[in-house]
Amino acid sequence: MTPQRRAIIQILVEDDNTHPTAEQIFARVQDTMPNMSPATIYNTLHELVEMGVLSELELGLGGRHYDLIMTDHAHLVCLDCKRIEDVPYDHGALALPDEQAHGFQVVDHRVIFRGYCPACALSPG
Amino acid sequence: MTPQRRAIIQILVEDDNTHPTAEQIFARVQDTMPNMSPATIYNTLHELVEMGVLSELELGLGGRHYDLIMTDHAHLVCLDCKRIEDVPYDHGALALPDEQAHGFQVVDHRVIFRGYCPACALSPG
DNA sequence: ATCCCTGCAAAGCCTTTGCAATGCA
């Protein structure tokens, strides 16, 4: 547990629910540790994912977002401005029937709702 | 409708359910049109997505996969070998309650089941 | 003749890698 890792985790805890990308985390961490390298960010994020503390999300927005694992939830994304919201979701609610599982051991599933946020629904573009 | 577009569409129709990436399509199209440029692939795919013929999938596998829109289905991915399977899924089955929608106009949602295919479940790594 | 599409080449963005130096335990 190094200062670098503490700083990264702190950003994730403070900015919970912004779902930052590695790049955004990198940008923010510059404030306190201006010469942290990208490699450190990526290393740390991967380890935290490995440890099960973070989840890495691909939401169809063209980047990888990192999310502290707090509770069961799905994501709601604005296809226009890329805003991301958490929504409550019970992962027990949806199961893949055995006969459709192709013999897979299913470990989890993810749900993404896509649409337009209030602002973008009014003025598309 | 140019020969290039026909070739790309044909690959998608023939290889339905392999969910190729742009790169994979690019590689395959070389067989018949060796000097098609990447730009053409990407342009065409984007247009087809725009037209609603294809959907672009980010499945957490680190690339963008293209899928002919035939029928309602979800995706099942192997976290190890990255195999992708279609599974039947009724998109009417899951709805986001208004009070959780943050005012969004929800247009659709996507479901990804994650797990390990039979081969990878036996010999992980 | 016009306009859209193509190929080419280069740049771009994000991420990963290799290696030497650092510093934590």
Add this chain to the structure above:
DNA sequence: TGCATTGCAAAGGCTTTGCAGGGAT
């Protein structure tokens, strides 16, 4: 002291852009 971690710099993969040539209508 020893070993994991860091920073740096460079490379890598994939995608996008700009521009000029070419084909189709």
